[in-house]
Amino acid sequence: MLDSILVIGGSAGIGKYIVLEALSDPYFKKVGVLSRKHSVSLDELVSLGANVNVIDYNNSQLLESHMTGYKVVVAIHNTFGDIKDALAMIDAAKKAGVSRFVPNVWGVDYEVNSIIPWLGPRLQIRQHLEKIQLNYTEIILGIFMENITRSGISGCNISFENKIAIFYGDCPASWTHRKDGAKFLVHKLKTETGNNTYRIEGDRKSFRDIVEMVEQRIGTFEKTATDNVLEKYNNVQDPFDCMAGLGKAVSNPNGQVLQPLSSPITVESWLNDLYE
Numbered sequence: 251m252l253d254s255i256l257v258i259g260g261s262a263g264i265g266k267y268i269v270l271e272a273l274s275d276p277y278f279k280k281v282g283v284l285s286r287k288h289s290v291s292l293d294e295l296v297s298l299g300a301n302v303n304v305i306d307y308n309n310s311q312l313l314e315s316h317m318t319g320y321k322v323v324v325a326i327h328n329t330f331g332d333i334k335d336a337l338a339m340i341d342a343a344k345k346a347g348v349s350r351f352v353p354n355v356w357g358v359d360y361e362v363n364s365i366i367p368w369l370g371p372r373l374q375i376r377q378h379l380e381k382i383q384l385n386y387t388e389i390i391l392g393i394f395m396e397n398i399t400r401s402g403i404s405g406c407n408i409s410f411e412n413k414i415a416i417f418y419g420d421c422p423a424s425w426t427h428r429k430d431g432a433k434f435l436v437h438k439l440k441t442e443t444g445n446n447t448y449r450i451e452g453d454r455k456s457f458r459d460i461v462e463m464v465e466q467r468i469g470t471f472e473k474t475a476t477d478n479v480l481e482k483y484n485n486v487q488d489p490f491d492c493m494a495g496l497g498k499a500v501s502n503p504n505g506q507v508l509q510p511l512s513s514p515i516t517v518e519s520w521l522n523d524l525y526e
């Protein structure tokens with residue numbers, strides 16, 4: 251039974267959502283958090299029952315001792331460029347007797363274009379897990395829904411503050427709220443066997459759909475839709491662009507099956523919460 255879980259990088263973002271989900275589920279007998287520095291967020295997690303420790307992630311021996319006794323380790327660590335530390339973390343998990351590792355994917359399919367510096371390492375990490383025979387669960391979910399309002403997202407330039415949008419037209423992208431990514435993982439861990447790469451999406455909307463939905467709430471944008479994405483991104487450079495530009499949402503690369511989410515947060519409901 252994968253009933254104990256340690257989240258490395260659990261103080262914020264998707265890591266914190268995973269910790270909160272696991273703490274609220276009686277299936278998990280032990281929920282741990284490692285973090286690089288003390289924060290108020292960690293105090294909150296302690297008060298909810300998490301075992302929290304602040305450590306230096308570069309200290310493999312310390313990592314190993316903190317991982318001992320946990321069946322699942324989730325790592326939200328830096329996987330950009332040099333992944334020496336990330337691989338050391340995985341080796342420490344193996345030595346500590348961890349049964350399953352959840353590497354930092356939480357985005358687009360890294361096999362779409364593994365030459366991207368922030369994607370290539372993810373393939374190496376998966377290969378390493380396979381080599382040392384440590385089972386993994388990884389989740390591809392498209393773009394974090396909370397990033398909708400972030401200027402410069404995914405190669406588009408959408409400024410909600412200035413109401414200017416230069417965006418891809420009608421090609422769909424997959425959007426998932428971090429909370430749904432966390433819920434899905436925590437649910438899946440109860441029955442996991444073998445190695446699994448899941449593809450989920452909370453919603454599928456084009457950038458145009460989203461800009462128009464926001465316009466209904468805060469007024470008209472100055473809009474420029476880029477129509478030549480198909481031509482531009484046939485030689486794909488950026489997988490986010492690929493997903494939006496070529497209409498490849500996370501669900502269907504190579505025809506792979508999308509995993510169902512129960513009542514996911516939709517873009518519409520998320521915008522309602524944001525603007526009302």
Ligand SMILES: NC(=O)c1ccc[n+]([C@@H]2O[C@H](COP(=O)([O-])OP(=O)(O)OC[C@H]3O[C@@H](n4cnc5c(N)ncnc54)[C@H](OP(=O)(O)O)[C@@H]3O)[C@@H](O)[C@H]2O)c1
Nearest residue numbers: 259260261262263264285286326327328356357392393394
């Ligand atoms: N799909 C998307 O749209 C999208 C967008 C952005 C990022 N991502 C991916 O999703 C992951 C989680 O993103 P997030 O925004 O939810 O979380 P985040 O706020 O970036 O980070 C969550 C935790 O990860 C740890 N962390 C962050 N940078 C680190 C580093 N350089 N070295 C070691 N630990 C580090 C921190 O833990 P402590 O401070 O507690 O140690 C932090 O609290 C990212 O790492 C990235 O791979 C996806």
